[in-house]
Amino acid sequence: MTNTVVIGCADQALAYELRSQLDELGDLEIGYIAETTSEFSSAVIRLEPDVVILHDATGPQTAIDVVRELSLRRPTMSTIVVCSDPSPESLMPLVEAGARGILTYPLAFEEVEARVRAATEWSRAMSDVVATPHDPVGGVGARVICFTGSKGGVGTSTVATHIALDVAREVPNFRVALLDLDLEKGDVSSLIDVRYRSSIADVARVSNDLNVRTIADAVVPHDSGLHLLLTPHQVQDVEFITPQSVRIIIATLRQAYDLVIIDGGSHVTPTQVAAVELADEVVIVTTPDVLSLRGVRRNLDSWDGLGVRKAETTRVLVNNSSKHNAIQADLVHRLAQAPVISVALPSLHKQLEAAVNSRDPLTLRESSWWKALRAIGKEIELVPVRPRTDVAAEAIKAEISTRRSERRRGRGKRRQRGGKVAGSESGQISIETVGLLPAILLICVFLWQIGLVGMSSIYASHAADAAARQASLGKAPGPSAYEKVPSYFRHGMSVDPSSTAPGDGVVTVHVKVPLFVPGVFSGPWSIDATRKVVQEP
Template sequence: MTRVVVGAADQNVLTELRGFLAEIEDAEIESILESSHELSASVAGLKPDVVILHDSLGPQPAAEIVREIAFRSPTSGIVVINAAMDAEGALAAMEAGAKGIVRYPMTFDDVLSRFDAARQWSIRMAGLISGAVADTGRDLGRRGRVTVFAGAKGGVGTTTIATHMAIDLHRKVAGTKVCLVDLDLQAGDVSGIIEARQRVSIADVAKVAEDLSANTILDALVRHESGISLLLAPVLVHESEYVTATAVRSILGLLREEFDVILVDGGSHATPAQAAAVEVADTAVVVVTPDVLAMRSFRRTVQAWESLGVRSEQEIHVVVNRVSREDALTFDALGKLTSANLVSTRLPAAFRRLERGVNTRNPDEVREAPWWSALERIGAEIGVSGPAAVPAPVAAPKRRGGRRAKAETGQIAVETVGLVPLVALICLLAWQVGLTALAFVWNGHAANAATRAQAIGDDPGEAARDAVPDSMRDSVHVTVLGDGSVKVSTKVPVMCPGCAALPTEISQTSDVVDEP
């Protein structure tokens, strides 16, 4: 069955289309929409095989609607009914991604021909995406993968993670063409993480979004010495108004055709540009830190995306950064606060280790292998790269002087055995210090209890023994002095149960205050 979505508000056009589609075998209309916004939202959810669009649908121009549908549902074949008999409009629709143009008034043969072409294209594209059909590269070209990183709030490390991952991927996977897009329009700082001389920005590209071409975008990119390409945020904040949702979709669509991997730093604010990038991306990642403020901001971001219909919470990946043992929210607790896909690899708090790389604007200065290994595992888990590389087994060093090697091995074993008693002694001494401090605390409790009992006429010895644990009761001695004060003495327990106590005692004397 070929699922069809129709976008048309003209009742005459709809009546004719229903009649023609009823005669086409296996064609079934799933939805009819009467505005471009409703059509785009419906296509994003239904992912139909064929979309038939009347060019006067509005309010958006037909070419813009076609481009948006192609981004939302890459497997849908689009057919445009050209009622205005406009050659320029038809050409623009074809360039935007339409697979056929039907002139109006329509004929059945014309509709059938264009419908079959769109249906076959849809089947072909669906097979390529699922892997059931091999891509010959002759008709569809490159389809790079877009991954958007968004921060739950500012300062969680989104830019650092996206930038370092882009450089690491290009470095480790030979021949991979990587582009990093800075879409944090208010506070973009990719050029602060890696040194890059900026000539133009994404705002300059967005200004000509209606006539955008691959050459225009390639001319705007900055080629970094690491090998990756950069499309940077505007220097002047007011230029961000040019970066509309439509422009972002066009830019990312053309970047797909030129690069294997496109990483987008989406910033920490839910702007229309960020929402458009999240909508057309293959993967959306939110970076959080294990604290309440970050999780609250994460919840607001998810609610904004869901209200716009761009991405549900279950479709989002969450990367936890700056994890430490002192965190109030544990990793397991974070998993219970969201239905999103929590990435299993956690990034530790690494301010000092990253500081030199940030200050010098050179990620290569970060030489800690665990940091780069963690980024590689995260990339594999979210689909940016292939499975994390398994390190090759380390070859055993050549044996030079067998007897000497055995002697050195034996020496290491002897030294290890010799250290065991010393380590045990240190542990026992630390344990004894703890016991002594604990005995001092309990002796203070016993002295206070004995003083209160003496003041009200009760037995101070019994009160003191009741105030300490059962294991210390027998070692508590209470003496009432001549001036009415009470002295409480407690022996310090030893480390091994059953052994005699140490000769020293802990004693405290408290004055008794007579109650009036």
């Protein structure tokens, strides 16, 4: 069976050396060699490889951020990082982010072979455990669409808000989140009537320890079903929102929702660049005038210069289109320097003004507007054939449903007339939430067992490394191997007796995978880690 490998390396000499050594392994196919992290991430999502190799000097995104993002998007894929600095301070963050193996320079063929083989076996084993016939998405997560403006006033926030709201209300059981990253203006909260206390700044403060409950507490549910994560009320809180925190927030939202819409604003800022780099689709909103179209070219040149997005992977959406405009569609196609969406949004100044003043987009009754938005959504593939289901999404759904049911019960009591008790809908929501609990608990137990498999693999690898070092010094490898494994993982652990004889040159450690409770039950599976013993002179 041939396994696909994607390499991310800007150093051509190192990339050539990696390719030469991987070619010698025989059963590996190099699918792509990327020179930037954005190109690398796109190739990974497109080719779905079993193993990826990333040089930590590849930019512009840091290796830690790339590893963390890809680990969340493709949990069954193994990531190997080639480190320029082999110090523990540099290696530990990569391992914590999800790296399955570390290579140091200069490369040794035996080390490359061992790491790639182990990564391939782990990826295959995880795919067998995780894959189900009802999960066609394969853990990739939500589709992320970032809307940006060619300049201020072209309607970026209006388009992002209206299209997210329309998908949320029209597609049943489809979870849609709207993230406002226009930190200078933050118009989403002015376009839609919501009250909120927590903002993206509160989430950014705890981004290094972000979890589902934090997201659930920060998002604002709208009656349409749309969930919003909005800009802070105080301008001084913007300093907490960094490109790194934005990447983590988007990665978490990607796992919890089916669709994430981002209002990226009209200015090229570090936070906007982070969103543009991570988004599956970037749409620049413009109006049919020379000033706006120049802004399109300026943004495209900026992103291309930073190495985060090519013009051919970006789309242009024309807003405020009218037959009376001096610049028509054919001229827009020639000036935009990027693919232009075939559907343009009509000029509806007066109707949109009424919707903005009332802070209710649904008061806009012009069918041409909503038809155009849906045609645009179809062209950029906002909604897949079938939405996903995962634990994070169900947890957020349960959390927000509980909060919404409490509000409905309060409103229902105020609406009681003639002894009639309102709030039946909230009771129905509570019953549905209770009905989902067994499924949620079962999935949590399943994910816990997967985590135990990963922990067993890590401990087996550490123990094998320690045993090999002791054997190379002529000492017994067993005691050192046991010291590297916690006591509650030692049940059923062994060091292969045939591999401890002098001159054998190989040490193999077997670690039994615990079943649910480490130290109490052991499953029928075991993780084997083999290391070559290098005899000291």
